Amino acid sequence: MATRKTWIWIIVGVAGVCLLALIAIAGAGVYFVAHHVQTQGTSSVEAMRSFDAVRAMFKEQRALYEIDAQERPRVARSTQELPTSKVKPQDLKILAFDPEKQRLVKVSLPFWLLRLGKQKIDVMNDEPGFDLERLNLDVAELERIGPALVFDFRSHEGVRVLLWTQ
Secondary structure (H helix, E strand, O other), X not given: OHHXXXXXXXXXXHHHHHHHHHHHHHHHHHHHHHHHEEEEEOXXXXXXXXXXXXXXXXXXXXXXXXXXXXXOEEEOOOHHHOOOOOOOOOEEEEEEEXXXXXXXXXXXXXXXXXXXOOOEEOOOOOOOOOOHHHHOEEHHHHHHHOOOEEEEEEOOOOOEEEEEEO
């Protein structure tokens, strides 16, 4: 009888610890998203000012990837041809604007987080004509070349997306 009570307390204790761990993980996820993803309603004019401010950091630099006539991403500048930078980027930044919803989204993905996963990043979206999964971004190469404009996309519908390392 005493061993049965002991086992029940052990099971309840393990279940409690698992529940606390799950709550901690969920809290960490909420904290991460709250600090690395920002979304706001904005006008097209204000959104374009945000894009112009980012583009100004890269002056006349071409993006590493471009969109061809069929709205497919293609390599515009090979990362292997670019020199190694002394400055290592800290974050992969994404700025996206949806004119239909009048929403501007800013995402900041730290490189330490990108290094934890697979070495190729798939940035995806379900929008037709905007499938960044095929970019197959290489974390090590992006770190090697330093801060760079990765992708600048504009659709006919007014959707705009910028990716850069900073």
